[in-house]
Amino acid sequence: MKKVRCALIGSGNIGTDLIYKIQRSPVLEPVWMVGIDPASEGLARAQSMGLKTTAKGVDGLLPHVLDDGIQIAFDATSAYVHAENSRKLNELGVLMIDLTPAAIGPLCVPPVNLREHADKVEMNVNMISCAGQATIPIVRAVTRVQDVGYAEIVASLASKSVGPGTRANLDEFTYTTSSALEIVGRARRGKALAIINPAEPPMIMRNTISCLTDAMPDRARITQSVLAMIEEVRKYVPGYRLVNGPDYDDHRVTVFMEVAGLGDYLPTYAGNLDIMTAAATRTAELFAEEILAGTIKLQPQTTEAA
């Protein structure tokens, strides 16, 4: 079967893990990996897995986009360079899946709003953050039952799974995730907390999601909605698991989740890495299915240089 050809930008943990996810996809094929450090482990691994590589950044990829038929690019670099990467690739008709906190395009959580973005043929969709992917489905599972004035999430991450980019820019993680709890999760106000725990052996990613409902929570309907949403996420993240809850305490609904990864590039404790790459892959797959079926067509987009 024909597949949609993809480029991966950024050769760190996320980019490298994406190779595995995309290689398994029935509709996606990883063709290029783009880095900036010729000595990076990610580029070497990409090469050994049969990808073409460049260490010259996105400009090293541009001359090959049309010849190699690249239609989807995943950007796992940083918020600072994403805007330029996106502009250059959109001009060539390449759809951008943004795994940085740049959030130029609409925020995407697959079981919540991916369908809408595909229908609109958005040329840039943003994957928010690992904590966003792990918690927003649960918030939405509550808000689709009744109104939530405040949603708060706590993401606990194993120290070994948190790269230098996230560490140096924790505030961006906080702002991006908090605002996505409101925009995608549809709580009126959102707050995100992150904890980095160095315990050995490393702890599996944990997320605690709390919602304050306006009226007393309808326990039966909320529990049913949460359980159904967990099954939706498990379709692309099999290690997404309810540990405790939903716990009801007055107006407060609390759900305790765990995310184990598939262990593709980093070990299974790094569920935070996996849920991000799995959600990005799932997003690209839906677009790819439509492209292959001829129901959507990507068009070159010209935007003003930032």
Next chain:
Amino acid sequence: MDLRGRKIIVHDMCLRDGMHAKKEQMSIAQMVAIATALDAARVPLLQATHGAGLGGNSLQHGFAPHSNEEYLRAVSAVVKQARISVLLIPGLGTMRELQSAYDCGARSVHVATHCTEADTSPQHIAFARKLGMDTSGFLMMAHLNTPEGLARQGKLMESYGANTVYITDSAGYMLTEDVRRAVAALRSVLNADTEIGFHGHNNLGMGIANSLVAIEEGATRIDASVAGLGAGAGNTPLEVFAAVCERMGIETGVDLFKLMDMAEDLIVPMMDHMVRVDRESLTLGFAGVYSTFLLHSKRAGQRYGVPARDILVELGRKKMIGGQEDMILDTAMTMAKERGLLKT
């Protein structure tokens, strides 16, 4: 131990760490009364706001009746000589909140990370310095790192711009030799003009002894709180520490009798529970658990019928760190299931 002539800065924690002991419910009037008394007793630095610091108002850490800005403005307005400080834990508080705290009068900050994760603080430390604030790097749960590891982490914070690096015994677990080695390791790597601080909790009754050892090894800043008002069994009790310093010839510049009066007449009557070494706070110190977990564990224990001590020991075994208060309820529920008290 001859510490005659050493000059140190004491930093009071009643209005921040003490908020934990008050379930974050201190009123503006109480804060103002305490700040006024501390200022009159010539305490040079006092920390205020929610117990978890900037961004602390949350389901995770409890909601205080007022915003941090309201507390800071009220306290800043009444102090004459003391400087006001705040706590900022990256991942919870942000630079926007630091700017806001500065605008409300804060001039000093503890930028706090777990003792192995200093590299989550570069933006915040640099930003605090840019604002011209007295900036400390605050290495929490210090018992979970080696002296050499603490020295490396402290050196990182210094490189980001911290003018003081703290050894923070959040669990009240450290013994005098642990503090001695940690402070000595820091002193051997930091620049001569970078200060060292020690923040103790009294869960094993070691607050004063540990502070003295820290001073002996070169620390010049000691966190304490009047009557020990703080998380767990409380912080190093400031009035007791001041008395010991006076006996030993350590210069703190504070008015001992005023602090004694304040402890007796103002702080102790305000306590919801006696802040002291009891079964649960002793468990914190013995098992190496974050002091703030104390009241959360008691509540979770009551709700699910699991003794708080059992929950705390399990949290210590799982190496949960500051900020993971959500894991207290989670652990209580899991233990209740295992004991057949909650259906799975």
